[in-house]
Amino acid sequence: MASRDRLAPQRTFQLNPGRESVQPCLSDLRLKGSRSSAPGGQPGNPGVSVLNAAQRLARIDWNFPNAGNTRGSVHTLHWFPGNYIPQIPAALIQVLSEPGDLVLDPFGGSGTTAVEALRLNRRVMVSDRMSASVLITRAKLALLDGALDxxxxxxxxxxxxxxxxxxxxxxxxxxxxxxxxxxxxxxxxxxxxxxxxxxxxxxxxxxxxxxxxxxxxxxxxxxxxxxxxxxxxxxxxxxxxxxxxxxxxxxxxxxxxxxxxxxxxxxxxxxxVPARIGEPIGHAALVTQQDARSLALPDAVVDLVVTSPPYIGVIDYTHANRLLYTWMGWSMRIEREHEIGARFRRTRVNAVAEYKENMRRAKDEIYRVLRPGGGCAIVIGESRRFPGTALEILSDFAQLMPMVWGPVPRLMSRRRVSDRASSDPVEYVCVFRKP
Known part of the structure; x- marks a missing residue:
């Protein structure tokens, strides 16, 4: 990561014209201005900080033995298929960003990244295409804000x-x-x-x-x-x-x-569950329902992306929440068609090609919204049905952004695997940096 200068005055911004509107407007989220340059108009020297971050990340046991959600954690508010343990985004955010930085998770899931970013005094934007994910994430943040006293x-x-x-x-x-x-x-x-x-x-x-x-x-x-x-x-x-x-x-x-x-x-x-102490969460967090392949964000405004994209052929997120959709009267058909890598597509001849294309589009959006020098931490895995797919996705990311750490393999937790008969499926943690 680039070395940090003094924080610039806070500013707000509006949505990109022509992109899908989101509510509330992004201007409701107070965001910092762009990084100032080092003397001479050149960006601060990233070498030392990148090396230091890589060394710190290398000391972590990414399997996190016996880790999970502790009693009294807001993460226990609602079950969710395939969410990663909070220790993973917490470690990545702490090492790769500073307080006040803007963290983005374009595959927000149940809001694990959002909660950990706020706990570490970062600003955060999370988005997900699925209604159930948005519902759960907003509820977690509302609870931290003391909504149900x-x-x-x-x-x-x-x-x-x-x-x-x-x-x-x-x-x-x-x-x-x-x-x-x-x-x-x-x-x-x-x-x-x-x-x-x-x-x-x-x-x-x-x-x-x-x-x-x-x-x-x-x-x-x-x-x-x-x-x-x-x-x-x-x-x-x-x-x-x-x-x-x-x-x-x-x-x-x-x-x-x-x-x-x-x-x-x-x-x-x-x-x-303790309420968060500090400024109102509405000034530090924004939850939106968006597709990761088309984000309503301007260019180069995000300091760090921490995300775990869907794994190909592992989970049907919409179908897993069918009881909620049925109760609320939401359409599963529409939302499932927008899922990336959904399990119900696993037998299609073009399943892998379709997954790769969707991930390429998401990668391009991540690159676009990251500021120069910004980091992108990815946690991605695969089942034995699609060996090598995860590494191919990471290789594709590396075509745009140099990989500065990883990929480090870790054993996938059982709750992330739909094919429970598979043997030791693996996932990878790695970090890229936008030039």
Whole structure:
């Protein structure tokens, strides 16, 4: 990374003309001005800082043994398929940027990069094409901003005191919970509890509070579709898996679930999640629904990109969240067609060529929005069905930006792998630098 001069005055900017509009406007996010040059009009000498960063990165065990989400972490707010452990973006952000820098994750997922960037006092913009990802990320940031405080949680817990009365047959104001398909996933009594909970969500007194409640509800929704009697080969109770939902494997028989109790547990668990202390998150973070292949950002404004693009043929992100889409009345068909590397395309003859082309377009956008000297940290992997694809993508990135560290292999965590029979799939961590 280039050496740092004194920070320039903060400025704002508008969207590029002709690109897809996003809300809120990017001018709502306070961004720093461009880096000033070293004496003589030349950029600061990047050699020492790049070497230092590479040495620091080389000392890290990227497998992070026994790492994961700790109790009381905002990352536990909602399950998500294929998200990387927070230790990975945290390490990359800490080594490759400074407080106040703008970090971008164009494949935002469940907001892991966003949370870690804010925790380290960076400014951050995250985007994702999928509605579920945007919903979850906004809720996490709202929670860190104190949106669902103890008073609000106490009122909600009081409303859930008499569980036997917590039933409803009413649909949401926009038809949420009305899809007949829900009857194929939930027992009648469980569905009545879920509709009651949705009334509480709609009664939230602020938009940020509702965002948090929507995501708590979505997490309960997933839990309540679990079969109650499925066993593993060893006779233990089988945990619910997003792969079943993604493949539309409905329960053979309904298991009763205490949705009210599950929601109450999640509300009480929020007592252990600390709110972020500092300037309002709205001035430091922006979450948008955009395609990584066409970002509504001006050229050369981002200091660091930290992202983990979809792995080819591993996960169907839209299908994995089908219960949320069904409840909300969102179209899965439209969003799944925009997924990059989706699992449902894995048997197509042109699957690899299509994936590479989409990643090239994303790479070009990343390069465009990075400032000269800015870093790009990529975490990307593959299953045994498509060996060598990840390294080909990294090689393609290197055609535009020199690779200054990596690729370092790490064992992919089990939750990132859809093909659970595969043997030791691998992912790589590496860093590029825009000239």
């Amino acid at each position: 103890r008073r609000r949680r106490s009122v909600l817990l009081a409303d859930l005191t008499f569980e036997q009365r917590c039933r409803s047959d009413r649909f949401g104001g926009n038809g949420e919970g009305a899809d007949p398909e829900l009857n194929n996933w939930f027992a009648h009594d469980t569905l009545a509890q879920l509709r009651f909970l949705w009334q509480l969500v709609e009664a939230a007194d602020t938009r940020p509070a509702r965002q948090v409640l929507e995501v708590l509800f979505s997490d309960v929704l997933f839990d309540c579709a679990a079969p109650g009697s499925a066993l593993t080969s060893s006779g233990r109770r089988r945990r619910h898996h997003w792969g079943w939902v993604a493949d539309n494997v409905k329960p053979r028989e309904f298991a009763p679930h205490n949705a009210i109790g599950l929601f109450r547990q999640r509300l009480m668990a929020l007592d252990e």
